[in-house]
Amino acid sequence: MSASAHSTAHSHSPVPEQPEEESRRDFLILATGAVSAVGVAGAAWPFIRSWSPSADVLSQATTEVDISALGKGQMITVPWQGKPVFILHRTDEQIASAKKGDAEKLPDPAKDAERAQKPEYLVLLAICTHLGCVPQPIGTGNFGGFLCPCHGSHYDTSGRIRQGPAPKNLEVPFYAFKDDKTLVIGKSVG
Amino acid sequence: MDFMKFLKTVALAAAVVLPQPALASGGPALPTQSWGFHGIFGQFDQAALKRGARVAVEVCMACHSIKYIKFDALKQFGFSEAEVIALAEAQSHNKKDRMTSPMDPVAAKDTFGVLPPDLSLITKARKGYEDYTYAVLTGYLTDADRALVQKVMEDGVLSEGELKELSSALGVDAHQPDKVKEILTRIQANENFNKYFPGHFLAMPQPINDGSVTYPDGVESSLKQMSQDVVTFLAWAAEPTLMERKALGLKVMLYLVILTVMFYAVKRRIWAKVH
Amino acid sequence: MSKSIMDWVDARLPVTALIKSQATEYPTPKNLNYWWVFGSLALFCLIVMLLTGLFLAMHYKADANQAFDVVEHIMRDVNYGWLLRYMHANGATFFFITVYVHILRGMYYGSYRAPREILWWFGIIIFFLLMATAFMGYVLPWGQMSYWGAAVITNLMSAIPVVGEELVIWIWGGFAVGDPTLNRFFALHFLLPFVIFGVVIIHLWALHAVHSNNPDGIDLDEHKDTIPFHPYITIKDLFAMGVFLLVYCAFVFFIPNFFLEPDNYIPANPMQTPAHIVPEWYFLPFYAILRSIDFLGSFSKLAGVIAMIAAIAILFILPFLDRSPVRSFRYRPLSRQLFWIFVIDCFLLGWVGYNPADATRFNGALPLIVVGRTCTAIYFGYFILLWIITAFDIEKPQPVPKSL
Numbered sequence: 113m114s115a116s117a118h119s120t121a122h123s124h125s126p127v128p129e130q131p132e133e134e135s136r137r138d139f140l141i142l143a144t145g146a147v148s149a150v151g152v153a154g155a156a157w158p159f160i161r162s163w164s165p166s167a168d169v170l171s172q173a174t175t176e177v178d179i180s181a182l183g184k185g186q187m188i189t190v191p192w193q194g195k196p197v198f199i200l201h202r203t204d205e206q207i208a209s210a211k212k213g214d215a216e217k218l219p220d221p222a223k224d225a226e227r228a229q230k231p232e233y234l235v236l237l238a239i240c241t242h243l244g245c246v247p248q249p250i251g252t253g254n255f256g257g258f259l260c261p262c263h264g265s266h267y268d269t270s271g272r273i274r275q276g277p278a279p280k281n282l283e284v285p286f287y288a289f290k291d292d293k294t295l296v297i298g299k300s301v302g
Numbered sequence: 303m304d305f306m307k308f309l310k311t312v313a314l315a316a317a318v319v320l321p322q323p324a325l326a327s328g329g330p331a332l333p334t335q336s337w338g339f340h341g342i343f344g345q346f347d348q349a350a351l352k353r354g355a356r357v358a359v360e361v362c363m364a365c366h367s368i369k370y371i372k373f374d375a376l377k378q379f380g381f382s383e384a385e386v387i388a389l390a391e392a393q394s395h396n397k398k399d400r401m402t403s404p405m406d407p408v409a410a411k412d413t414f415g416v417l418p419p420d421l422s423l424i425t426k427a428r429k430g431y432e433d434y435t436y437a438v439l440t441g442y443l444t445d446a447d448r449a450l451v452q453k454v455m456e457d458g459v460l461s462e463g464e465l466k467e468l469s470s471a472l473g474v475d476a477h478q479p480d481k482v483k484e485i486l487t488r489i490q491a492n493e494n495f496n497k498y499f500p501g502h503f504l505a506m507p508q509p510i511n512d513g514s515v516t517y518p519d520g521v522e523s524s525l526k527q528m529s530q531d532v533v534t535f536l537a538w539a540a541e542p543t544l545m546e547r548k549a550l551g552l553k554v555m556l557y558l559v560i561l562t563v564m565f566y567a568v569k570r571r572i573w574a575k576v577h
Numbered sequence: 578m579s580k581s582i583m584d585w586v587d588a589r590l591p592v593t594a595l596i597k598s599q600a601t602e603y604p605t606p607k608n609l610n611y612w613w614v615f616g617s618l619a620l621f622c623l624i625v626m627l628l629t630g631l632f633l634a635m636h637y638k639a640d641a642n643q644a645f646d647v648v649e650h651i652m653r654d655v656n657y658g659w660l661l662r663y664m665h666a667n668g669a670t671f672f673f674i675t676v677y678v679h680i681l682r683g684m685y686y687g688s689y690r691a692p693r694e695i696l697w698w699f700g701i702i703i704f705f706l707l708m709a710t711a712f713m714g715y716v717l718p719w720g721q722m723s724y725w726g727a728a729v730i731t732n733l734m735s736a737i738p739v740v741g742e743e744l745v746i747w748i749w750g751g752f753a754v755g756d757p758t759l760n761r762f763f764a765l766h767f768l769l770p771f772v773i774f775g776v777v778i779i780h781l782w783a784l785h786a787v788h789s790n791n792p793d794g795i796d797l798d799e800h801k802d803t804i805p806f807h808p809y810i811t812i813k814d815l816f817a818m819g820v821f822l823l824v825y826c827a828f829v830f831f832i833p834n835f836f837l838e839p840d841n842y843i844p845a846n847p848m849q850t851p852a853h854i855v856p857e858w859y860f861l862p863f864y865a866i867l868r869s870i871d872f873l874g875s876f877s878k879l880a881g882v883i884a885m886i887a888a889i890a891i892l893f894i895l896p897f898l899d900r901s902p903v904r905s906f907r908y909r910p911l912s913r914q915l916f917w918i919f920v921i922d923c924f925l926l927g928w929v930g931y932n933p934a935d936a937t938r939f940n941g942a943l944p945l946i947v948v949g950r951t952c953t954a955i956y957f958g959y960f961i962l963l964w965i966i967t968a969f970d971i972e973k974p975q976p977v978p979k980s981l
Contacts, residue, residue: 140571144564148815151561158657162632166654171372171398309917316924321858342831370649419843422649426834427842500852540842543652543659550660551830558826562819569812576607576804 174298176290179233187250189238192297196238196246197285198258199295202269207231209256210270220281224270227284235297236271237285242278258282330473332430332437332498335530339537342552345545346538349519352379354535357515357528359389359401362421365410365506368401370422371539414505425533426540432533437498439529442508443489447471455490473497599785604803605810606791608981612686613789614817615679620777621818622672627770629665630714637717639763641756644719645844663833669711670836671825673859676704684895685916687904688790694896696783701892703776708860708889710769713762715857720841725854727754727762733867736879753847793978794905802981853933861930862923863888866956868934869949884953891960898960900967903974911972912963919959926952 175192177199182188187200202210210224228234236258238246245262253259254275255268265276272281287297339346355376358368373390374397377383383397390397393404403410403418411417428434443451450471454464460479469476472485472495485502489495493503510528517523538544587593636655638647651658680700683689689697716727731748735741750757788797797803804810828835836858840851856864863885870881899912906913929949936945966972 140564141568144561144568147561147564151557154557158660159628159632161656162636162658162661164656166636166650166656166658168650168654305914306917309914309921313917313920313924316921316928320924320928370653423842427839429839431839541652541659547659547663547830547833551826554826554830555823558819558823562816562823565812565816565819569816572808572812576809 174296174300177295177297178293179295180293184232189249190297192237192285197297198234198236198238198249198271200234200236200250202228202232202234206250206256206269210234210268213255213268213270213272213274216274219273220279222270222272222281227270227272227281229287230289233295234269234271235284235287235295237283239283240265240278241273241280241282242276247282330497332433334433335436335533337432337534337537339534339544342548344548347534348379349521350531350534351538352376352381353517353519353521353528354531354533354538355379355381356389356517357510357532358421358535358539359393360515361509361528362532363393363401363403365403365405365414365418367403367418367420368422368536368539369420371401371542373397373399373401375542416505418506421536421539423540425537432537434498435536436529436533438496438504439510439533440525441473441497441499443471443495451486451489455486471497472502474502601805601807603785603806604788604799605806606789606797606981607802607804608791608793609789609810610792611817612678612682612792614814615675615682617814618817618821619672619675619679621821622668622675623770623773623777626665626668626672627774629661629668630767630770632661633665634767637763639717639760641719641759641845644717644759648718660829663829666837667825667828667833669714670828670858671821672707673711675821676707677859680704680892681920683790684919685906685913686790686792687794687899687901687906689892689896690790690794690899690904691896692787693783693790696780696787697896698893699776699780699783701889703773703780704892705889706769706773706776710766710773711857711859713766713769716759716762717766718841719759719845721843721845721851722838722841722854724754724845724847725850726856727758729854730856731758733882733885736882738879755847790904792905792907793981794903794907795977795980798980855931858927858931861928862926862956863930865926865930865949866953868930869946869953871946872950888956891957895960895963898964898967900964901972901974903977905977908975908977909972910975911966915959915962915966918955922952922955922959926956 172193175190175197177188177190179199179201182199182201184201185203185206187198189196189198191197200206207224210228214223214225224231238258240247240260240262242260242263242265245260247253247258247260247265247267250256250258250269253266253268255266257266257268257274258271259266260276260278263277265278266274267278267282268274270281271284273279285297286299287295290296338344338350362368373386373395376386376389381389386397390399393401395402395404405418407417425432425435430437450464450467454460454468460468460483465479465482466476468474468482468486472482474482474485476482485495488503494505494507495502496504510525510532512525513523515523515528521527541547583593633651636647636651636658638644640647648662651662653659655661683697683700712726712730716723731745731754734748735745737744746752748758749755750761791797838855840854843851855861866888867881867885870884871877873880901909901912903909906916925948929945929952932945934946937943938945
């Protein structure tokens with residue numbers, strides 16, 4: 113299409129025939145090369161995409177947890193996207209301890225209210241921010257919280273780092289309360 | 303030279319004719335249906351898929367699994383979350399579960415003598431594909447056929463006219479009255495006859511009858527309609543990527559036509575000097 | 578700048594000289610017709626198979642309990658997994674189509690004749706390796722045809738006297754085709770394509786040593802009758818590749834199951850053989866030859882296997898059977914007729930191979946086994962007759978041009 117437009121544009125100019133042939137040919141070859149390159153890139157795409165998480169993996173992007181049976185002071189560990197997540201039903205003392213922590217000087221400052229949507233429930237990605245070990249359950253560390261056994265990092269009842277080598281607080285994954293009984297961890301994808 | 307032409311023509315004809323898949327020998331030819339999802343531009347009819355899913359879950363899954371599909375995949379045909387949960391729970395499943403039958407495999411084998419096959423790939427796994435599945439679902443004896451069988455068995459004689467009528471109803475060669483008689487005896491013994499099943503007798507009694515399922519969309523649930531719908535659903539279950547495949551295919555073909563024409567033009571130019 | 582880098586490299590590894598002499602300025606006959614594009618198309622198929630195969634292997638699991646499910650996982654869950662899998666499955670078919678045309682082109686234009694015997698032999702080795710690779714690849718989806726195809730073909734080894742039975746058990750790694758068989762076939766199916774790639778390089782080396790044959794089958798004047806490979810042959814091959822891709826993609830996207838047997842969508846069941854098992858279409862002529870030897874009593878089984886292997890192995894001695902002073906069949910009227918009869922015969926053998934062993938036509942008047950035997954005789958007859966008409970000067974070749 114553009115090749116013919118190109119040639120018409122030049123048909124009135126007094127350029128001798130031979131060079132025009134040449135330039136038309138160059139244009140055609142360039143265009144063909146460009147179209148081929150698009151094709152090669154397009155053909156590479158399915159191969160590249162085949163490494164992205166497959167549909168069955170994506171369907172595990174979220175985990176639904178029934179928390180109706182989780183009593184005060186109890187904690188469960190649930191797998192989410194292949195990683196452990198702590199869900200703690202906090203006691204009033206644990207909540208109070210966490211609130212108290214808000215005023216302290218923290219290595220990674222954060223308010224408890226920002227970390228727990230409902231004060232009773234604490235949801236944490238149980239991966240130590242130091243070198244990726246899984247911390248021990250609630251009550252094992254100083255500040256009434258979690259101790260990472262690998263290198264002695266202590267997290268408080270809000271999962272904030274208080275003592276030890278870990279640089280950051282335990283991560284709070286995206287979660288939502290679907291209803292009173294059901295907690296959904298993660299965002300659904302696709 | 304003429305002999306050469308003849309040989310080349312035969313070779314060409316052989317190349318075209320011989321690779322055609324041989325028709326399944328024995329048994330009547332399958333009646334062909336027109337499936338909307340066939341052909342280059344074919345698409346699944348979403349309403350038929352929704353109806354078919356209902357038939358599959360409420361009828362087929364009493365015995366068969368469709369294990370490569372999960373219940374919540376049905377949402378894409380317009381089932382609501384609540385409907386999917388209801389369908390799943392009726393089979394004692396969670397909505398994220400695979401669509402497996404609640405029937406215990408051991409019990410199934412005891413009842414039927416064979417394990418009901420998984421239906422996920424059924425339309426791809428039989429010669430005749432969708433037409434075959436449809437033909438088996440609709441290939442059981444009609445009431446009229448049964449009455450005729452009954453009459454012949456009671457009379458104990460097989461007249462020429464009855465033989466003709468039966469041979470077409472049963473899909474058996476009219477030149478083989480002994481075979482027709484053998485089939486009649488087995489029908490009388492309550493075996494499940496099917497016109498299109500290879501060997502004619504199968505463990506599965508007629509699964510779908512008029513009105514087996516109530517369609518909420520008001521479409522009449524006749525045997526033919528439900529069979530059409532459920533086969534459409536099973537074709538989807540066998541290849542959920544079919545529409546994606548064809549859509550991409552059209553783009554790829556269009557691109558390749560352009561590219562090939564361009565290659566040809568460049569080739570002509572480059573070779574112009576040689577010729 | 579880039580020139581000085583290239584000079585630096587060339588002083589140490591003469592890349593530019595190699596590209597010039599073996600690719601861009603490599604002299605090719607002016608008069609090559611379109612039958613000559615199938616060599617590069619076959620190479621293109623090999624690359625497509627290597628790439629799609631590599632990416633499929635990243636998702637596949639060679640485990641008898643999981644293989645069937647994992648193929649369906651690739652088809653349904655993996656992004657574009659269906660495309661990779663259909664490209665690979667149909668790629669095998671198109672690879673064989675290009676290779677068969679490539680072989681027949683060589684046979685018609687006498688490309689196996691001196692000085693191209695070694696080139697021809699490496700081609701046959703590639704063909705053998707290709708068949709082995711395709712056979713083992715077909716086992717991997719672990720459907721009914723995979724399983725029973727593997728059972729039947731491995732059982733062929735049991736025809737070997739004395740050690741046959743032991744050999745089959747060794748190949749299976751068990752008392753039947755099973756999980757160990759699947760695992761070793763997967764390992765070999767992954768390895769062999771790279772071996773093929775290596776032999777292809779030798780095949781090309783041999784080609785570049787003696788240069789391409791041409792439709793006239795004559796020795797060419799390197800200056801007058803040849804053109805540089807680039808851009809002439811490159812663009813011609815690219816155009817052919819475009820046409821090839823159109824046909825290939827039409828199958829991949831619109832009728833991907835055309836060459837696949839429905840039975841292979843049923844999971845492998847060692848307790849039940851499908852009513853009618855057939856190998857993939859590209860093995861059918863050889864399968865028909867195998868079955869056609871049924872008249873030698875207890876020796877039939879071994880004889881069938883020998884005949885099947887001989888059907889390919891005979892290609893090795895083809896350069897010595899053909900004694901004609903002329904290479905190309907273009908100038909050999911009798912050979913030409915024999916050639917086309919041979920081609921028709923191969924199609925007929927394929928058709929016989931597709932049908933059940935005891936099938937008949939014309940109300941039982943024509944058992945296909947008779948057709949199979951006749952076609953097998955014609956198949957080998959081609960090579961014998963070619964020798965007779967050329968060794969005893971029965972064929973009078975037409976005058977051959979001295980140059981183009």
